[in-house]
Amino acid sequence: MATISLHEADAAVGKRKNYLNQTTTIRSWLFTLDHKRIGLMYLAAGLTLFFIGGMLAEVIRTQLLVPTGLIFHGTGTIQSSYAAYKHYNQVFTLHGIIMVFMVLVPMIPGALGNFALPLMLGAKDVAFPRLNLLSFWLYISGAVLAVISTIMGAVDTGWTFYTPYSIDTSTYVVLMVSGIFLLGFSSIFTGLNFIVTIHKLRPFGMTWFRMPLFLWATYATAVIQVAATPVLGVTLLLLIVERVMGIGIFNPALGGNPVLFQHFFWFYSHPAVYIMILPAMGIISEIVPTFSRKHIFGYEFVAFSSLAIALIGFMVWGHHLFVNGQSAELDAIFSFLTFLVAVPSAVKVWNWLATMYKGAIKLDTPMLYALSFIILFTIGGLTGVVLGALAEDVVLHDTYFVVGHFHYVMFGGTIIAMLGGIHYWWPKMFGKMYNEFWARTACILLFIGVNLTFFPQLMVGAYGMPRRYASYLPKYQPYMVASTIGAYVQLVAFLIMASYLLHSLFRGKKAPVNPWGSGSLEWTTSSPPPTDNFDTIPVIGDHYDPYDYSHLQFDPAIGGYVHTEEHVGPHHVYHR
Amino acid sequence: MSETISPAAMPGVDQAVVRKHLAHHFDTPQQQFDSGKLGMWLFLTTELLLFSGLFCAYAVYRALHPEIFQFASQYLDPTSGLINTIVLLTSGLTMALAVRFAQTGKRTPLSICLVLTMLCGLTFIAIHADEYFEKYQQKLLWGTNYAPKIVQPAVKAAAGSPGTWSSLNRLAARGYISSHSTIAPASIGPAGVAAAHAAAPTVPLIPQPHNVQIFFGIYFLMTGLHSIHVIIGVILMGWLLVRNIRGDFGPNYYNPVDFVGLYWGIVDMVWMFLFPLLYLIR
Ligand code: HEM
Ligand SMILES: [Cu+2]
Numbered sequence A: 001m002a003t004i005s006l007h008e009a010d011a012a013v014g015k016r017k018n019y020l021n022q023t024t025t026i027r028s029w030l031f032t033l034d035h036k037r038i039g040l041m042y043l044a045a046g047l048t049l050f051f052i053g054g055m056l057a058e059v060i061r062t063q064l065l066v067p068t069g070l071i072f073h074g075t076g077t078i079q080s081s082y083a084a085y086k087h088y089n090q091v092f093t094l095h096g097i098i099m100v101f102m103v104l105v106p107m108i109p110g111a112l113g114n115f116a117l118p119l120m121l122g123a124k125d126v127a128f129p130r131l132n133l134l135s136f137w138l139y140i141s142g143a144v145l146a147v148i149s150t151i152m153g154a155v156d157t158g159w160t161f162y163t164p165y166s167i168d169t170s171t172y173v174v175l176m177v178s179g180i181f182l183l184g185f186s187s188i189f190t191g192l193n194f195i196v197t198i199h200k201l202r203p204f205g206m207t208w209f210r211m212p213l214f215l216w217a218t219y220a221t222a223v224i225q226v227a228a229t230p231v232l233g234v235t236l237l238l239l240i241v242e243r244v245m246g247i248g249i250f251n252p253a254l255g256g257n258p259v260l261f262q263h264f265f266w267f268y269s270h271p272a273v274y275i276m277i278l279p280a281m282g283i284i285s286e287i288v289p290t291f292s293r294k295h296i297f298g299y300e301f302v303a304f305s306s307l308a309i310a311l312i313g314f315m316v317w318g319h320h321l322f323v324n325g326q327s328a329e330l331d332a333i334f335s336f337l338t339f340l341v342a343v344p345s346a347v348k349v350w351n352w353l354a355t356m357y358k359g360a361i362k363l364d365t366p367m368l369y370a371l372s373f374i375i376l377f378t379i380g381g382l383t384g385v386v387l388g389a390l391a392e393d394v395v396l397h398d399t400y401f402v403v404g405h406f407h408y409v410m411f412g413g414t415i416i417a418m419l420g421g422i423h424y425w426w427p428k429m430f431g432k433m434y435n436e437f438w439a440r441t442a443c444i445l446l447f448i449g450v451n452l453t454f455f456p457q458l459m460v461g462a463y464g465m466p467r468r469y470a471s472y473l474p475k476y477q478p479y480m481v482a483s484t485i486g487a488y489v490q491l492v493a494f495l496i497m498a499s500y501l502l503h504s505l506f507r508g509k510k511a512p513v514n515p516w517g518s519g520s521l522e523w524t525t526s527s528p529p530p531t532d533n534f535d536t537i538p539v540i541g542d543h544y545d546p547y548d549y550s551h552l553q554f555d556p557a558i559g560g561y562v563h564t565e566e567h568v569g570p571h572h573v574y575h576r
Numbered sequence B: 001m002s003e004t005i006s007p008a009a010m011p012g013v014d015q016a017v018v019r020k021h022l023a024h025h026f027d028t029p030q031q032q033f034d035s036g037k038l039g040m041w042l043f044l045t046t047e048l049l050l051f052s053g054l055f056c057a058y059a060v061y062r063a064l065h066p067e068i069f070q071f072a073s074q075y076l077d078p079t080s081g082l083i084n085t086i087v088l089l090t091s092g093l094t095m096a097l098a099v100r101f102a103q104t105g106k107r108t109p110l111s112i113c114l115v116l117t118m119l120c121g122l123t124f125i126a127i128h129a130d131e132y133f134e135k136y137q138q139k140l141l142w143g144t145n146y147a148p149k150i151v152q153p154a155v156k157a158a159a160g161s162p163g164t165w166s167s168l169n170r171l172a173a174r175g176y177i178s179s180h181s182t183i184a185p186a187s188i189g190p191a192g193v194a195a196a197h198a199a200a201p202t203v204p205l206i207p208q209p210h211n212v213q214i215f216f217g218i219y220f221l222m223t224g225l226h227s228i229h230v231i232i233g234v235i236l237m238g239w240l241l242v243r244n245i246r247g248d249f250g251p252n253y254y255n256p257v258d259f260v261g262l263y264w265g266i267v268d269m270v271w272m273f274l275f276p277l278l279y280l281i282r
Helices: A006-013 A026-030 A035-063 A078-121 A129-153 A173-200 A213-245 A258-292 A299-315 A328-356 A365-388 A390-396 A400-430 A436-462 A474-507 B015-021 B029-064 B066-075 B078-104 B107-137 B154-159 B162-173 B190-199 B213-246 B255-279
Strands: A552-555 A560-563
Touching: A026 A035, A035 A078, A035 A129, A035 A400, A035 A474, A078 A129, A078 A173, A078 A213, A078 A258, A078 A400, A129 A173, A173 A213, A173 B029, A213 A258, A213 A299, A213 B029, A213 B213, A258 A299, A258 A328, A258 A365, A258 A400, A258 B029, A299 A328, A328 A365, A328 A390, A365 A390, A365 A400, A365 A436, A400 A436, A400 A474, A436 A474, B029 B066, B029 B213, B029 B255, B066 B213, B078 B107, B078 B255, B107 B213, B213 B255
Parallel strands: none
Antiparallel strands: A552 A560
């Protein structure tokens, strides 16, 4: 029952093996069952795909610098324009597919969830380590199939694969869709694993309401992953048999119903946007109290709003079909439910604000990302409500306003929170600190870049510019140019980020056990943790509270937080 | 400090078996079993949801086009469907027994039950394959492949229950169905066959609705996906059989048998819905 002083633990770390250097062969990484290594592999693969998707985005924005298109444009005849613009369609399709199915959906659960979830819970691993490895390899296989399909004939349907065009196009839809089918199973298995882990592997004393909110968010996400993704699976399967065998369910030429495809697709894809945003919100719920040195405001509300979002999120898919042949009654119902789903999201935003209120806010990099998130997500969410209003959507549907909306939530929300999470857990993952100055600079630059890119899109959309076009009317040019400049600013920010993170990996200052002064369990083990996560199994005391910071004090000597002696005891975590 | 009993402290437990099958991140075999079971239930939920998409497509088309289902289901043979139902129910029983024998550590009866279940599964597949082959020969297929030339229910209907088609006539009155086939020339479609028999005036005309191929698309999709699951189940049972012969299972460890049993239960259950929905429409 002896409590080792964290100073000693810290001193010992340098000599001890950790999960990064326990074994060093490539095999020991590729076939590892350690959730932390699998998390890092997800991180590496995901960031690579994010880079590819990002470069495609820069191509899109560069194309749109001039009204006739800078990169893809014809030589004067209509036919040559058609042929050139088809390439533009392929580029934005690929961008969308990579970002949605290979970055936004899998990355937070796959990379950060895998790394942090068992640690935060106080478990040695996820419930099914082999299934976890399988998820990762399904993820890679899906991405590889997507690459093959792209080389053979890149899909030009948009990431939504609407029939009947996706049945008619000559591009390699079947291969691409099979890849996404595998990605779907990867996602299902991750979710299943997390649900079972949270139910069955909580150590003694870790009750549901003592769990950090990231775990609640991951749990709610996992429920959606398990409950919605199979419907995507069957939809994609139907699309495959449609193309291979001509089964006719979605093909109007054979008596099928193309709108049914849209219903199926959005029955998954709307909940999927919550697969993207819920874990992001979970990260913010960790960062905000830690860097405000104040207990999270309304723990239960934050926890249950995750579940509420997950549940209501299943009943709003029709807002994507307001103008696609849905009955007026259904339109009205879906519009109402769409308003409803914004409520729990707003609950979270208010709780974060209330947490910060009168807190001792430290503007370290993760907190800067959290603040960016709150601002950007609020803009994204409110534009979502604008779109959810039936009458407005009739005008705004399929314009750049929608593009602006979902980039504010997906980029300004999910990606920004993911970057915040990466910066928050980075010291724990690699045992290294990064350069705080450059990290803050990149974050602020990114914030400017995101707004410069997407706010003009909201405006130009409201003025009537449709989405998914390779060319546009000259009157829209100022907005398009501003948006493109924003995209270049983002690129600069990302290059800065890549440099200081790489620098940190090789030259970074050694990270202390608890650099931010967080109260959750992952910050009680060494940085980086040992393969078994904890040297001694954590035991959760009766008054354990991951958001109680009163017993943590900054120690300038080690550059991190330590338990103040008088508080160590049965109220808090100790090790046996 | 620990509240749970460690496996080493459990009375009457074969320590070697416990150690061999307990993964390092679990505290007790019970925890491991519970985790596996919850995982399996979640997985089966996703399986059901996968099928639910097809059931949903079925419901939508049936609600929008009842006449297609009325018309087309006459080509499915309820007798072979019923036999298959009985076969699968039997296999459900043998599988349940298998789980029981695994729990009580009866190795030979477990093997016998697994073999019986596999045989039932294979019988099911064989009967289904025969059905598919018949449909293929009669060109009762999906999409543009639908081009039947069969002598069929008009005769049966006339002989058996003349009233059978009255609901179709109602549908015709409501304008749901056309009296001419859009797919095959009228002379070779069912309607054409009926017309050929029209010499006997008591035989009612069976008008073929539009888009009958949709029904066969749904039929092949649903039963096909289900059959794939049956085949996977048979393969899993083969794997269990090998492990059982090797002596892996006993009262302390029978998790895989239990989990495959659950899977087989779901496969059975899906069929119990498919059978009436596809074969017993009229
Ligand atoms: C406050 C909650 C939200 C509301 C009320 C909302 C509402 C809407 C509505 C009504 C549309 C349809 C617009 C149209 O096509 O005419 C839409 C599109 C979209 N939303 Fe949201 N949304 C919300 C949050 C989110 C979040 C959190 C994400 C993702 C992280 C997201 C991602 C998307 C995407 C990707 C589309 C467009 C897909 C496409 O057509 O390509 N939304 N949203
Ligand atoms: Cu939506």
